[in-house]
Amino acid sequence: QVQLVESGGGVVQPGGSLRLSCATSGFNFNDYGIHWVRRAPGKGLEWVALVQYDGSDKYTDSVKGRFSISRDNSKNTVHLHMNNLTAGDTALYYCAKAGGSYVHYFDYWGQGDLVTVSS
Amino acid sequence: EIVLTQSPNFQSVTPKEKVTFTCRASQDLGISLHWYQHKADQSPKLLIKYASQSISGVPSRFSGSGSGTEFTLTISGLEAEDAATYYCHQSNTLPYTFGQGTKLEIK
Numbered sequence: 001q002v003q004l005v006e007s008g009g010g011v012v013q014p015g016g017s018l019r020l021s022c023a024t025s026g027f028n029f030n031d032y033g034i035h036w037v038r039r040a041p042g043k044g045l046e047w048v049a050l051v052q053y054d055g056s057d058k059y060t061d062s063v064k065g066r067f068s069i070s071r072d073n074s075k076n077t078v079h080l081h082m083n084n085l086t087a088g089d090t091a092l093y094y095c096a097k098a099g100g101s102y103v104h105y106f107d108y109w110g111q112g113d114l115v116t117v118s119s
Numbered sequence: 120e121i122v123l124t125q126s127p128n129f130q131s132v133t134p135k136e137k138v139t140f141t142c143r144a145s146q147d148l149g150i151s152l153h154w155y156q157h158k159a160d161q162s163p164k165l166l167i168k169y170a171s172q173s174i175s176g177v178p179s180r181f182s183g184s185g186s187g188t189e190f191t192l193t194i195s196g197l198e199a200e201d202a203a204t205y206y207c208h209q210s211n212t213l214p215y216t217f218g219q220g221t222k223l224e225i226k
Contacts, residue, residue, distance in 0.1 A: 035215075037163075045155075045163065045206055047215040060214040061120070094162060104210040105153040105169075109162035 002026040002108045004034075004095050009113035012085055020080040020113055022095030029076040033098035035106060036069065036080050038091035038115075048093070051078055053101050062088070085117045121146050123207050125218035133226045136197050140221045142190045142207035151211035154183055154192045157220075158203045166205075167192065199225050 008020040022034060036048040049069040050058045057069045068081040078095060093113050096106035122145040132138050142152065150170040157163040165174050167183035170190055180195045194201055202225045207218040 044204075044220040045157070045208075045217040047208075047217065050215075058213050096163075099168065104215060105165060105208065106155070106163070107165050107168075107174075109164075111162055 002097065004097060004108060004110035006093065006095055006110045006113035009093065009115045011116045011118060013119050014086055014117055016085050016117070017081070017083045018085065018115060020082065020093055020095075020115070022078040022080075022110060024076045024078070024095075024097070027097065029071075030073050031101055033101070033104065034071065034078040035096045035098060035104070036078075036093055037096055037106070037109075038089075038093045039112075040088070040091040046091075049080060050098075050104065082115070085115075087117050089115060090117045091115060120214055121148070121209050121212050121216050123209060123216055123218035125205075125207060125221050127221060128219070129222045129224070131224040131226055132197055134197055134199060137193065137195045138197060138223065139194075140192045140205055142185075142192070142218050144188045144190075144209060146212070147187050148190075148209050148211040150186050151209055152185070152190045153208045153210065154181075155206045155208060156201075156203045157206060163206070194223075197225060201225060 005023045033052045051069045051071045066084045071078045095110045097108040099105045099107045124143045154167040155163040171183045204220045204222045
């Protein structure tokens, strides 16, 4: 069955960095994009970033220049590198599988990993 | 960026009732609008893709309709397990965006 498991979250000081990972299984990883979606405390869902099946990447404006998404096809894993973190980045971060190579609804989600930015 | 506005923000209903949520988009989405259910301490779950297409394993009481800038999610014959927050999401234009969510309470 399809599984996505996030790791790497934790507490980091403002201005610090963190790398989230999303380990996947149960589907042909090379054929699908993987997204990161976050939910800040008391707020709704926010799309953060996408790495397409071909490795190309897209970001929401608030993280451009600070976050970088990459994929390792040999390990069926996606990474989200987060730099210059601020309190506004505090959230539960989910990785989610795209519904197809060219379609971007999210048909499977991980359980989420908490990132807390605090001094 | 495309703004999705959901209404209502909150609704409280009794079991077996029918409820309809609305999602309005600031630009034409065609049918690139999807619905998710998010329960506390769980991952979001895809309910409807492309406005009205059903998802395997999702109960048939969940249905969607609409196109362009106005979309609806209907839940018929509500059950206690349907208590959750419901989000619409557009994949027509980057950056992808979500509505602010509708919280459903079952009395």
